[in-house]
Amino acid sequence: MNGTGVKCNQIQKYFLDVVRNGDCDELQKILESRDEKININLYDNEGQTALHQSCLIGSLKKVQILVKFGADIKLANRDGWNALHIASFGGHQDIALYLISTKSRTKTMSTSSDS
Numbered sequence: 001m002n003g004t005g006v007k008c009n010q011i012q013k014y015f016l017d018v019v020r021n022g023d024c025d026e027l028q029k030i031l032e033s034r035d036e037k038i039n040i041n042l043y044d045n046e047g048q049t050a051l052h053q054s055c056l057i058g059s060l061k062k063v064q065i066l067v068k069f070g071a072d073i074k075l076a077n078r079d080g081w082n083a084l085h086i087a088s089f090g091g092h093q094d095i096a097l098y099l100i101s102t103k104s105r106t107k108t109m110s111t112s113s114d115s
Helices: 003-021 024-032 050-057 060-068 083-089 093-114
Strands: none
Touching: 003 024, 003 050, 024 060, 050 060, 050 083, 060 093, 083 093
């Protein structure tokens, strides 16, 4: 593996660590300064994306930040659950409602642009 690959892996690992353990300001900062390549939809070793992790821990703010920067709300984890399933099962109603409204807005925008 070349040096660039190692650097990308370190950045990706740091990104996932911030999602799990860091604060929202740091997450926002990482995603805004995307000089380095971060795959926001990359699956971790447990089959979860950053969005899935944020839904598991119940952080609406992190979910909002990730969606703003392009996290795919439709991706399923290795158990077949998407972000809405995870938020609902975890009792995170605020996140579930946000994801539903986001999905609804996306659908409305694509329908209106098709006309």
